[in-house]
Amino acid sequence: MRQIELKALAKINLGLDVLGRRENGYHDVRMVMQSIYLYDDVKIERTKKPGIEIKTNLYFLPVGENNIAYKAAALLLEEFRIKEGVIITLDKHIPVAAGMAGGSSNAAAVLFGMNRIFGLGLSQKGLMARGIKLGADVPYCIMRGTVLAEGIGEELTELPPMPKCTVLIAKPPISVSTKTVYEALDARKGLNHPDINRLIEGLETGNLPYIASAMGNVLEEVTIPLHPVIEEIKNEMKTAGALNAMMSGSGPTVFGLFENKTQARKAQEKIRNKALAKQAYVTNIHGTRRI
Ligand SMILES: C[C@](O)(CO)[C@H](O)COP(=O)(O)OP(=O)(O)OC[C@H]1O[C@@H](n2ccc(N)nc2=O)[C@H](O)[C@@H]1O
């Protein structure tokens, strides 16, 4: 096989709780992750010429070793002493630095794809063990679907699938550093922790309104006071009929869950018209785990 084309899916966090901080600065988390049908197209071509070439439609992304897709390719080329090279084309649609694991899912696709085209024989577990070296969200991006993530995000347990619904994504035009958000959380007292067990109960019974009511993200307590537009977007979505709306990951992207697609489209239009977020997309829960 000389080349492979993959869809690198974005994620949302239906629930995100932080339990504590480790010596190395990373945090123990308890999160419910969900893939959505918003993706980057990732093409990997095997070349006789050694080296890694990254091509992307976004001029502002690094194309050298600072691109996480480059790091993923370098890791496998080195470990398996591969003498050939790769050209990786990233056609990006997932908002960048958004809390949607855009980079992590590109890295996951590169690990998965190179394992195939070079016949490395790695299992999913083997790919995930390499993924965690690149970032906390990468193992999940290899697994996909509805998943409980613990540890620093790499201890993964499959959950019953999220019931189908419409998802509205809106990313306000601000950048948030994941590291800064986690660090700022350490200084906070009296945090309002979400009830992740309740969320899991909702998934077990397949009750969408119950799931929506149990959503919660402790990182909102840091990011929203810094960027009140996040709260404004949440309110627009709820007013328009969302079952619930919440920030994903460390932000600033907000997602809303809707039973009614027309309501989601109306909210999208309003959010765009009010210039709260230009990047606003109506999409769905992604039902399969296939990468
Ligand atoms: C916010 C989430 O996206 C939720 O899914 C993840 O927890 C973050 O995952 P990620 O961006 O893949 O994280 P990494 O690239 O590994 O780490 C970025 C930074 O976030 C902080 N970080 C990340 C994960 C974690 N469990 N604890 C942390 O404190 C660390 O300061 C780290 O330097």
Ligand SMILES: Nc1ncnc2c1ncn2[C@@H]1O[C@H](COP(=O)(O)OP(=O)(O)OP(=O)(O)O)[C@@H](O)[C@H]1O
């Ligand atoms: N392939 C890539 N796609 C997107 N960003 C990348 C990529 N490689 C490196 N980056 C850099 O990584 C930073 C974070 O981007 P990314 O979109 O992965 O963040 P994120 O959505 O917050 O991810 P997460 O939810 O995993 O924290 C950006 O500033 C970007 O310059």
